[in-house]
Amino acid sequence: MELKSKIPEGPLAEKWTRHKFGLKLVNPSNKRKYDIIVVGTGLAGASAAASLAELGYNVTALCFQDSPRRAHSIAAQGGINAAKNYQNDGDSVFRLFYDTIKGGDYRSREGNVHRLAEVSVNIIDQCVAQGVPFAREYGGLLANRSFGGAQVSRTFYARGQTGQQLLLGAYSALSRQVANGKVKLLTRTEMLDLVVEDGKTRGIVTRNLITGKIESHSAHAVLLCTGGYGNVFYLSTNAMGSNVTAAWRAHKHGALMANPCFTQIHPTCIPVKGDYQSKLTLMSESLRNDGRVWVPKTKELANQIRKGERKPTDLKEDERDYYLERRYPSFGNLVPRDVASRNAKAVCDEGRGVSKTGLAVYLDFADAINRDGRKTIEAKYGNLFEMYEKIVDNNPYETPMMIYPAVHYTMGGLWVDYNLMTTVPGLYALGEANFSDHGANRLGASALMQGLADGYFVIPYTVGDYLATIGPADKLPVTAPAFREAEQRVTTVIEKMLAIKGTKPVDDFHRELGLIMWDYCGMSRTAEGLTKARGLIKDLKAEFWSNVRITGESEELNQSLEAASRVADFIELGALMIEDALNRDESCGGHFREEYQTPDGEALRDDADFAYVAAWEYQGDNQPEKLNKETLEFENVKLTQRSYK
Amino acid sequence: MQPLRRTDYDFTTAVADHLQFLYKMKVNLKVWRQKNNNTAGKLVEYGLDNISPDMSFLEMFDVLNGELTRKGEEPVAFDHDCREGICGMCSMYINGRAHGPQTGATTCQLHMRSFSDGDTIVVEPWRARAFPVLKDLMVDRSAFDRVIQSGGYVSVNTGSAPDANEIAIPRSVSDEAMDAAQCIGCGACVAACKNASAMLFVAAKVSHMAVLPQGKAESTLRAERMVAQMDAEGFGACSFTGACSVECPKSISLDHIARMNREYLGAKLTSENMQG
Ligand SMILES: Cc1cc2nc3c(=O)[nH]c(=O)nc-3n(C[C@H](O)[C@H](O)[C@H](O)COP(=O)(O)OP(=O)(O)OC[C@H]3O[C@@H](n4cnc5c(N)ncnc54)[C@H](O)[C@@H]3O)c2cc1C
Ligand code: SF4
Ligand code: FES
Helix, strand or coil: CCCCCCCCCCCHHHHHHHHHHHCCCCCHHHHHHCEEEEECCCHHHHHHHHHHHHHCCEEEEECCCCCHHHCHHHHCCCCEECCCCCCCCCCCHHHHHHHHHHHCCCCCCHHHHHHHHHHHHHHHHHHHHHCCCCCECCCCCECCECCCCCCCCCEECCCCCHHHHHHHHHHHHHHHHHHCCCEEEECCEEEEEEEEECCEEEEEEEEECCCCCEEEEECCEEEECCCCCHHHHCCCCCCCCCCCHHHHHHHCCCCCEECCCCEEEEEEECCCCCCCCCCCCECCHHHHHCCEEEEECCHHHHHHHHCCCCCHHHCCHHHEECHHHHHCCCCHHHCCHHHHHHHHHHHHHCCCCCCCCCCCEEEECHHHHHHHCHHHHHHHHHHHHHHHHHHHCCCCCCCCEEEEEEEEEECCEECCCCCCECCCCCEEECHHHECCCCCCCCCCCCHHHHHHHHHHHHHHHHHHHHHHHHCCCCCCCCCCHHHHHHHHHHHHHHHHHHHHCCCEEHHHHHHHHHHHHHHHHCCCECHHHHHHHHHHHHHHHHHHHHHEECCCCCCCCCHHHHHHHHHHHHHHHHHHHHHHHHHCCCCECCECECCCECCCCCECCCHHHHCEEEEEECCCCCCCCEEEEEECCCCCCCCCCCCCC | CCCCCCCCCCHHHHHHHHHHHHCCEEEEEEEEECCCCCCCCEEEEEEEEEECCCCEHHHHHHHHHHHHHHCCCCCCCCCCCCCCCCCCCCCCEECCEECCCCCCCCHHHCEHHHCCCCCEEEEECCCCCCCCEEECCEECCHHHHHHHHCCCCCCCCCCCCCCCCCCCCCHHHHHHHHHHHCCCCCCHHHHHCCCCCCHHHHHHHHHHHHHCHHHHCCHHHHHHHHHHHHHHCCCCCCCCCCHHHHHCCCCCCCHHHHHHHHHHCCCCCCCHHHCC
16 A cells, blocks of 8 residues: 655655645635534543534544543643743744654654644634633743653643543533534543545544444544554553554554553652553653652662661662662653653663562652752642552652653654544544654653644644535435445444453453553563464453353343454554564664664664554454555654663 | 563562462442333442452452452443543442442542441442443543533633733632642542532632632622522432532532622522523
């Protein structure tokens, strides 16, 4: 398949402006003749649905939760980047662009990333106008902070609840359009299939999660804003319901999956406590601005701590190893996420980890409290400290926090062109569900930016180009055979699952999948481990389809059925992630192949052979997928070895 | 017990021993079971004896559901998603209190260490006319969405916003807005109120928007519409007892209700805004 990225010609800074001018427009009075389905109401979906409805399109928006306001975006804590340069500290659109490309280890598209940096400034304006209560200085102007990996202060935030406030802003705009009758809202509704006919997207099939009813919805275009697939690891910082189902089912209809193995492991999460653990909690990365990361200098000391013979506060300065400050003198504790995570794993693998499990490092605020006073630290991080204490039952003002990396974000996702269209005409992917802007590693505070950029400022322009091309008549009624067949497909799979009546609950399969992925396709990977994982997943899939136990019926509210259908897709996605990780014989960003590292243990890229997007094409059940490559062109940045020394 | 990890780091056994030692709490659960909205429900007893005090309350339910599934019984349906106190999805009425015994926390933030070995714990859904039970512990809170749709927004279209720093907003004002805006829409205030009033939820949104210059213009209209919708949904009247604020996981203050009544609802609900 030939991948046309449709990145416009011309100088970087003019590409988006030129492109917008070149796009076809839908006449204002014609917009109401077009129907658009928006799957997902997180930042990407809610902003898209509201903006498209404001333009006059008929929108149907759906989510699996009981309200659009509960999308996983609500949980983002730290902040959102924008190149406003309000602090006069040297930020600019180009710098944000540059940082994002470099932070992504040169595996993203220049054109997309520059556009993202450009529209970032409009996002903040929009959110403030909606009433988002961003943090402010005493003078009344907006406050900023610097955030993981950035050397300028460009992050806007609302206490530790930035995602919540941004989502509530988008949700309010969406609610206004529901009231105006321009958005039809379907909650507790899950998309289970895509309908494609004559090479165009025609609509979707859903399951009503209360009644179990399978229903069809027809539209001219479908936008998948369904978030990331981090839950393939079972334990992650994602919400319990976050899943890959919509994207995966679209993949089976020809939408390519790009760089699926690019996963972000966040360095500052609360460590795992037990096998009953159901999810992991992130401690905002902003903590690294003031907290110092360390482990005991020796294995023996670490052992004493694990056994409870000594307390961390007993350890003298020369018994501690502030390993990030030692290895990266200029960035110190603020190195990018992938680097911080890998280093935490390395010191724990050496046996110097703390906590009973040995899978934790310290994040220590003692110096910051001595320097700035407890009040200041409380004002900055009070709610995070409280959250930590609630979970761990330990007071971080008095003893260092314990943290460990956890799966957090997926850079990979559905392949999209510059217009955010997938390889299926009329099917778009926005937000974390697409692969487009973060390369092999995402910078902190850039996902919120990307979700809102896609929804507020990109899709309202680009979707019109497609709609104007096909015309309002080019739509299938829900009574068309294509919809009947899709409903039948969905029903058949559900019946097949319910008929297994095995012995093992769905969660057990999910946990096992997670362990395989974490061990072999997590923070560091080897060809040997991945090959082994390939076999393990194959077995797991076979066992799932012969031994899963789902109670209840399909025509009712049935949470174990919902979970089973998501886990089935995760297993298949896991297999593809492993193939992708095996194929990429280099290390870059979050993808660390142990075979490819510099003498001092940093990721070693291979630009000559791997400066491409790996876009996988589905070939049928249990068939190896076909690899398509989109070569990445760099005209404005020089590819260098990332160095944070 | 399953191993913590598939590969064998040397601490695995040590951890397993440690955990085994911790899994010792017993609890006696009485859980509301109701097949759907058309059938009657009842409390059903379940005993668990392998609970760790470090488990979250919902993880304890995961354990219960795992056991029920293995026995071929239907697991307990309950709402949850983020499991970190921000999405507002979890909603259990535990021993007579919305979100359980811990103040300033949601159900998902509650840990078993808040209970004692051998405790009996009664778990019910939110009870309110406007929140019909869907199944077991799940209720329908879409009434809250409709209340927001009636006016909980600033009327601004995408692309029409002025520069974000054009209007300076004193920090005290933006802090006040943020205090109100933290509401997670969980409905505990309704569940805690003897009248099942949604006044705290409504007032939080009205306050959040009204104190900010961006939201001022529509503030009276917004308050009137939202209160009218609240009434239409079947939420009860507010008698200002304050139970809502006590049980609110985000500690939303009663002051917001007072402000809304004073500043925005002085005008009668029959003002010209409300016609049509
Ligand atoms: C704990 C945490 C903290 C974070 N902090 C930050 C931060 O500080 N800054 C930052 O920039 N980023 C942060 N991120 C990342 C960021 O929050 C996410 O990448 C982003 O919010 C994703 O938004 P989205 O709109 O793409 O998807 P989501 O918000 O995940 O929304 C997905 C939507 O799709 C719906 N959906 C999914 N599947 C289906 C289906 N099959 N049928 C129907 N509906 C479906 C869901 O109901 C939901 O409405 C954080 C992430 C986590 C986990
Ligand atoms: S006011 Fe408090 S209790 Fe009521 S919905 Fe909001 S957060 Fe929940
Ligand atoms: S599950 Fe999200 S608040 Fe409890």
